[in-house]
Amino acid sequence: MNWIEIGELSDIPVRGARCVKTPQGKIAVFRTAENDVFAIEDHCPHKGGPLSQGIVHGRAVTCPLHNWVISLETGKAQGADEGKVRTIPVRNEGGKLSIALESLMLTAAE
Amino acid sequence: MAEKLVIIGAGMASGRMLECLFEAAPGSFDITLFGAEPRGNYNRIMLSPVLAGEKTYEQIVTHDADWYASHNVNCRFGETVTKIDRKAKIIVTAKGDTPYDKLVVATGSAPFIIPIVGKDLPGVRAFRDLDDVNAMVEAAGKPNAKAVVIGGGLLGLEAAAALRLHGMEVVVLHLMGHLMERQLDPAAGYLLQKDLEGRGIKVHCKAQTQAILGQSHVEGVLLDDGTVYPADLVVMAVGIRPEVRIANDASLYVERGIVVNDQMVSSDPDILAIGECVEHERICYGLVAPLYDMAKVAAKTLLKQDAAFRPVETATQLKVTGVSLYSAGDFADAEDRQEIVLRDASAGIYKRLVLKENRILGAVLYGETGDGAWFFDMLRKGTDVSEMRDTLIFGQAYQGGSPLDPMAAVAALPDDAEICGCNGVCKSKIVGTINEKGLTSLDDVRAHTKASASCGSCTGLVEQLMKLTLGDSYNPAAVTPMCTCTDLGHDDVRRLIKAKGLKTIPAVMQELEWKTSCGCAKCRPALNYYLVCDWPDEYADDYQSRFINERVHANIQKDGTYSVVPRMWGGVTNAKELRAIADVVDKFNVPMVKVTGGQRIDLLGIEKEDLPAVWADLGQAGFVSGQAYAKGLRTVKTCVGSDWCRFGTQDSTGLGIRIEKFMWGSWTPAKLKLAVSGCPRNCAEATCKDIGVICVDSGFEIHFAGAAGLDIKGTEVLGLVKTEDEALEHIVALTQMYREQGRYLERIYKWAKRVGLDEIRRQIVQDHEKRKAYYERFVFSQKFAQVDPWSERVSGKDKHEFKPMATVEYSQAAE
Numbered sequence: 001m002n003w004i005e006i007g008e009l010s011d012i013p014v015r016g017a018r019c020v021k022t023p024q025g026k027i028a029v030f031r032t033a034e035n036d037v038f039a040i041e042d043h044c045p046h047k048g049g050p051l052s053q054g055i056v057h058g059r060a061v062t063c064p065l066h067n068w069v070i071s072l073e074t075g076k077a078q079g080a081d082e083g084k085v086r087t088i089p090v091r092n093e094g095g096k097l098s099i100a101l102e103s104l105m106l107t108a109a110e
Numbered sequence: 111m112a113e114k115l116v117i118i119g120a121g122m123a124s125g126r127m128l129e130c131l132f133e134a135a136p137g138s139f140d141i142t143l144f145g146a147e148p149r150g151n152y153n154r155i156m157l158s159p160v161l162a163g164e165k166t167y168e169q170i171v172t173h174d175a176d177w178y179a180s181h182n183v184n185c186r187f188g189e190t191v192t193k194i195d196r197k198a199k200i201i202v203t204a205k206g207d208t209p210y211d212k213l214v215v216a217t218g219s220a221p222f223i224i225p226i227v228g229k230d231l232p233g234v235r236a237f238r239d240l241d242d243v244n245a246m247v248e249a250a251g252k253p254n255a256k257a258v259v260i261g262g263g264l265l266g267l268e269a270a271a272a273l274r275l276h277g278m279e280v281v282v283l284h285l286m287g288h289l290m291e292r293q294l295d296p297a298a299g300y301l302l303q304k305d306l307e308g309r310g311i312k313v314h315c316k317a318q319t320q321a322i323l324g325q326s327h328v329e330g331v332l333l334d335d336g337t338v339y340p341a342d343l344v345v346m347a348v349g350i351r352p353e354v355r356i357a358n359d360a361s362l363y364v365e366r367g368i369v370v371n372d373q374m375v376s377s378d379p380d381i382l383a384i385g386e387c388v389e390h391e392r393i394c395y396g397l398v399a400p401l402y403d404m405a406k407v408a409a410k411t412l413l414k415q416d417a418a419f420r421p422v423e424t425a426t427q428l429k430v431t432g433v434s435l436y437s438a439g440d441f442a443d444a445e446d447r448q449e450i451v452l453r454d455a456s457a458g459i460y461k462r463l464v465l466k467e468n469r470i471l472g473a474v475l476y477g478e479t480g481d482g483a484w485f486f487d488m489l490r491k492g493t494d495v496s497e498m499r500d501t502l503i504f505g506q507a508y509q510g511g512s513p514l515d516p517m518a519a520v521a522a523l524p525d526d527a528e529i530c531g532c533n534g535v536c537k538s539k540i541v542g543t544i545n546e547k548g549l550t551s552l553d554d555v556r557a558h559t560k561a562s563a564s565c566g567s568c569t570g571l572v573e574q575l576m577k578l579t580l581g582d583s584y585n586p587a588a589v590t591p592m593c594t595c596t597d598l599g600h601d602d603v604r605r606l607i608k609a610k611g612l613k614t615i616p617a618v619m620q621e622l623e624w625k626t627s628c629g630c631a632k633c634r635p636a637l638n639y640y641l642v643c644d645w646p647d648e649y650a651d652d653y654q655s656r657f658i659n660e661r662v663h664a665n666i667q668k669d670g671t672y673s674v675v676p677r678m679w680g681g682v683t684n685a686k687e688l689r690a691i692a693d694v695v696d697k698f699n700v701p702m703v704k705v706t707g708g709q710r711i712d713l714l715g716i717e718k719e720d721l722p723a724v725w726a727d728l729g730q731a732g733f734v735s736g737q738a739y740a741k742g743l744r745t746v747k748t749c750v751g752s753d754w755c756r757f758g759t760q761d762s763t764g765l766g767i768r769i770e771k772f773m774w775g776s777w778t779p780a781k782l783k784l785a786v787s788g789c790p791r792n793c794a795e796a797t798c799k800d801i802g803v804i805c806v807d808s809g810f811e812i813h814f815a816g817a818a819g820l821d822i823k824g825t826e827v828l829g830l831v832k833t834e835d836e837a838l839e840h841i842v843a844l845t846q847m848y849r850e851q852g853r854y855l856e857r858i859y860k861w862a863k864r865v866g867l868d869e870i871r872r873q874i875v876q877d878h879e880k881r882k883a884y885y886e887r888f889v890f891s892q893k894f895a896q897v898d899p900w901s902e903r904v905s906g907k908d909k910h911e912f913k914p915m916a917t918v919e920y921s922q923a924a925e
């Protein structure tokens with residue numbers, strides 16, 4: 001795994017998200033009410049809405065464009081909607097956050 | 111020498127703990143017991159039968175002075191502990207210090223007294239201890255005495271029934287929609303209410319107590335709807351709060367209760383806590399069974415034995431002679447649960463079991479409770495009931511009998527009949543999904559099938575299908591919950607926020623028992639609005655509960671860029687402003703500039719990261735946010751009026767600007783668009799706005815409740831006023847009434863339809879005091895609302911929102 005530091009847990013508001021720009025596009029990094037951190041592609045499987053701008057609740061985010069609810073754990077659309085967004089490994093070591101981009105590179109190379 | 115054990119609180123929990131201690135290892139501690147009441151320990155649960163005259167105090171005593179003496183407990187009853195000094199390991203009372211090696215806090219709970227006028231009048235009692243019971247019996251002794259019981263929970267109803275037995279006239283006031291809502295579902299609550307009314311007890315649900323009336327003694331109770339009930343005795347039985355003051359003062363870790371671990375040890379290893387004052391895994395207990403479990407665990411912990419308290423299911427029975435009622439477990443509806451219901455109206459019997467994966471989760475029994483224990487046993491053991499499911503509800507005696515008749519066939523429509531034209535959903539899809547996913551609400555069906563989720567015109571059909579599929583368990587008349595996180599509707603939530611004084615989103619979710627940990631994208635923005643509206647000076651806006659547009663003060667577009675609309679007061683602009691806009695368009699390469707329907711200019715396609723810089727430039731020219739994104743005041747459209755127009759009767763432009771400057775920044779349930787036309791030719795199109803003004807020679811005709819979006823609807827006339835000042839006051843008061851009563855996302859025309867036009871005219875036009883009060887409340891809240899969000903962000907607020915957290919370069923990613 002190629003872990004890349006992206007900042008601190010405290011950079012992200014509780015029940016909020018921040019973006020990380022990468023060569024393969026934006027990644028949304030979320031922080032839940034319980035301080036769990038998740039990273040997924042910042043691109044709703046429905047119409048490409050920026051998920052990082054949605055309302056975070058439980059372990060899910062609601063897309064700001066058409067209210068699809070996406071699980072932060074699995075990247076899957078919830079309820080009756082179908083679709084999936086890529087999840088990215090994220091690590092929280094004492095408040096320092098890193099994401100693993102190897103998976104991204106592999107996907108890009110495929 | 112034996113270790114010194116000091117116990118604060120001589121109630122049921124500490125009594126049970128002492129029993130356990132003496133049984134396991136008598137003499138292992140030198141024990142001192144403090145109790146605030148000047149008597150020994152009695153079974154508090156049995157106070158209701160004492161009040162009813164069915165038992166005497168002597169019969170409910172569990173530990174008297176002799177018992178404590180025979181176990182060498184040094185009793186200090188009637189002596190109040192004022193302080194715990196954890197450093198010195200002593201506790202302090204008026205009579206001096208007492209050292210301890212181990213301390214057990216068992217201070218129990220205190221009755222919650224609603225903070226209203228008159229709460230301290232003589233004749234107002236809680237229902238907590240023997241003194242309360244004695245005072246109530248005394249009050250009941252007077253001829254024709256009247257009692258009002260506030261609180262229709264377990265305790266309040268037991269008090270009411272007992273007072274009625276004493277011959278008092280009794281009224282029960284209950285804040286919620288049905289009695290004992292924590293233990294009963296609405297159907298059982300209704301049966302109970304009928305039962306009590308049959309005994310001559312008046313029940314008033316959804317009753318919000320405003321004040322207790324009286325000079326030197328209580329004389330009556332006033333509700334917020336103006337109802338007055340005369341009373342010689344008022345019993346407050348609205349709930350209990352863990353009594354944690356002394357633990358708080360000692361800086362122990364306290365949330366709602368004193369927080370303990372599984373061993374009942376608090377944040378101080380030498381201090382244990384048990385009983386109603388305790389919070390374990392975020393739960394506070396008020397029923398006796400778990401308290402006894404805590405007592406056992408605490409005794410073992412003191413004796414250095416292994417033991418752990420585990421949360422337990424509890425069952426409740428109402429102790430009113432002649433009423434049979436039993437409830438246990440969790441009986442809220444949820445997606446993955448099914449229920450079995452048996453009703454026999456003529457016999458007054460109602461039984462409901464809630465199942466999940468073939469296991470009983472909850473049980474409510476009314477009228478016939480004989481099988482309560484049997485159900486409760488299976489509930490606790492998690493018994494698989496699939497074998498006997500068809501006959502389960504009939505009780506233990508019927509096992510092995512014949513199964514229930516199958517459900518009636520679904521109505522005659524063919525399976526492929528299209529129900530929802532917008533989303534192309536047919537009947538079999540809806541019925542199939544309801545069954546497959548165990549859907550119980552219209553919202554669920556909308557989420558899973560999309561039927562009725564767009565224009566909504568097929569809602570009636572979908573509801574009929576649900577009724578056919580679900581039978582009795584589907585009740586469309588019931589209040590539509592705000593979202594799947596709660597069973598409460600918007601109106602109930604708004605009422606309870608005010609009534610219970612809830613001032614944060616977590617407080618609302620805790621007190622109103624939200625089913626999710628932090629809500630969802632539907633309820634959080636709604637709650638945030640309600641709290642902003644109800645507590646303008648106290649509530650801190652929850653940024654993360656706002657939709658993105660209201661977080662970044664711009665409108666998100668389909669490609670993730672934003673549009674920016676500066677305010678142009680009344681649609682009036684000038685060369686300097688237009689130049690500033692043109693400069694911004696050039697500097698930031700704004701791809702699209704568009705004039706809006708609300709008479710201002712929209713800059714589209716702006717990158718999020720550029721927003722603060724765009725606002726900074728616009729701010730230089732004097733622009734503030736147009737709040738084109740807000741559930742709040744948007745625009746006041748005007749025509750040129752008497753200054754220019756040959757037909758103009760009044761200065762419509764001036765009035766529009768005045769209204770906009772007065773009302774900008776206010777949050778409303780949904781967007782609010784206004785217009786002022788200078789004559790009945792109505793060039794500003796005021797008669798399809800949320801609120802509109804048509805100027806006429808004799809004054810200003812105020813209109814409201816128009817629509818020109820999803821629905822088209824002409825406005826209704828509120829009234830005619832003579833002056834601009836009056837027009838402003840009426841418009842502001844109307845807006846405030848809508849702010850206080852509207853459901854989140856409910857436009858003013860829908861609200862008006864629900865509340866009634868006459869009622870709105872009565873309150874805003876005819877009732878001068880009401881209008882003034884609404885006006886004042888709006889003015890007060892504006893003090894906190896009129897801050898330009900753009901300039902705030904230009905000066906650095908929410909900086910994180912406009913920058914990526916990190917940028918990963920190619921080289922890094924490729925390493």
